[in-house]
Amino acid sequence: MARREGEWGAVSSDPPLGEVVEVPLDALSVEDSPRAAGVDLAYAQVLAETDAPLPPILVHRPTMRVIDGTHRLQAAKMKNAAVINAQFFDGDEQAAFILAVKSNIAHGLPLSLADRKSAACRILNVRPQWSDRAIAAVTGLSHKTVGKLRRRSSGEVPQSNAHVGRDGRVRALDPAQGRRRAHELITSNPSASVREIARGAGISLATAHDVRHRHRLGEAPSAARKPTPAKPRVRPVDAVDPSTTQGADDQAAVERLRSDPTIRYTESGRTLVRLLDGHLNDRDEWDQVARNIPEHRLELISELAKARAEDWRQFAELLQKRKR
Template identity: 45%
Template sequence: MLETDVAGTAEPARPPGGNRDETMLRLPIGALLPADSPRLQGEDHEHVRALAEVDEDLLPPVVVHRPTMRVIDGMHRLRAMELRGRDTVRVCFAAGDEDPFVLAVQHNIQSGLPLSLADRTAAAARILGLHPYWSDRRIAAVTGLSGSTVGAIRVRSTGNSAQSNTRLGRDGRRRPVGHGAEGRVRAARLLRENPDMPLRQVATAAKISPSTALDVRDRMRDGRDPVPDKLRNGHHRRKKPTPDVPAPRPAPDWESDLNQLRVDPSLRFTDTGRFLLRLFDARLLGHGERAQLVTSVPAHCRMTVARLARVIGTAWHQLAAELEQCHRNRAET
């Protein structure tokens, strides 16, 4: 892999990782458009100052959306280079040409200063507005939320507006939503007219899933109504009132606390303080990082990793209790 500067020379470069082009360039900062950031509070100036003190070679390159030259991930790093008086910055291009905002959310979930729960919730609502046909799971994968949380956001953000009867999944395939009575009635009519029609053809024509088409056929063969009682109400599903879904509680702002510790001289310039900061950097996990680990740890290692995670968690819990007790004792004296 090579890094190319604006003059066209090349030198070895560190692999950027993630969904990025393998070539790194050094481009003028003025040639880049600022990120359409998912961060509700904007850039963290303390984090920028902390990054400005780090050797640029130790930082990942700024990720850029090639079609628009808009920053996808790395505005804090770019601002840090500006603070140091640089007029160029190392960049690499995001793979693919998907929506820049979606790419920005994905990259910020996977690396850098983590997005807060409020950031990710707002991002999910915005993506629902941009891509209403995307499935809850697809949006959840982008934002680091659960599918059920995205579903609740969909209910709140769309209200009584018309909903598509299909969703576009992560694999690019469209699938029907729900198994309504209307689709079952259409499927039953098709099967009466042509009992040998393939189920997939029935499902496509009736706008239901193949599994629902199979259930309709089995019910008809058994002499049962193709529409179950729970779905029958004038051939419409009885709709239950949508309960009020409480807004997610904001997560503890540990990113801000950690950034304050990073710039505290009593920690930065002592061996014990630097050791503590390294421990935090290694062991504090954002939601997206946890979700990635849960899905990527091999099955035969899961219980061992879980046990070790509990041991580490217990040790940190004990440290917290001892620090709090020490603080209380000091306050009483």
């Protein structure tokens, strides 16, 4: 059984896993990789020296090209292996490239910012109907960066009057339409959660929050409101260069760490992932927790939160010192 492309509309999900088989190393190709710099030999050497079994690589059956696992393939060559465990993907070459990009931001050695931008431009050409957020989910960029790339290449990229989101839902590009639909959902079901409203209307959580707020005030879903003056943003002198973290998604970053053999096969690495994972919560969840804390415990919990924040700040400083 092989991985199949399916519709590949729900870009947040992967094709189903198939049977793992042994494939001869000399039958495989590493062409058309989204990684412009090629294989990092030092990283491949780390994998070659790992005693634990590595996950199977992913191969495009029609071309025998490695979609995911070029470093694992190189590690196998370093160990003079004749075969490697693999799974097959039977989709077309465009879908194979998209899967390669998504796989290489999810684990192992992450793609560089330049590689991710290049991949986004290519996906914009072959999947112009996908939304900025959908392409961002595949490439590990922010949706704003994808939007800039789309506008920069708007003359070359075919335009569409609708976008396919990360969940595979087709959404109209008219924002007023989504707001009107959200207003109707709130009217018919006032107890609906913000997530339900956003999902049903095909809008973002922030927009759903705004529409519900307007509904409570008796305003139209898209009535003009007085803009709030923007606060000047002051960038600390020692802040991290945004280009190194552009589009970073916290949960995706932790998943990459969780899948990285150099992290997952050490006790300290697993401990780090558990600590990071425990602090990742949706902003709505934080707001809900804060609203429901008893008043007589607000001060105590506030102090505990500050203490944990200070622990993480000191940990970040240790990492920066090692980097320097």
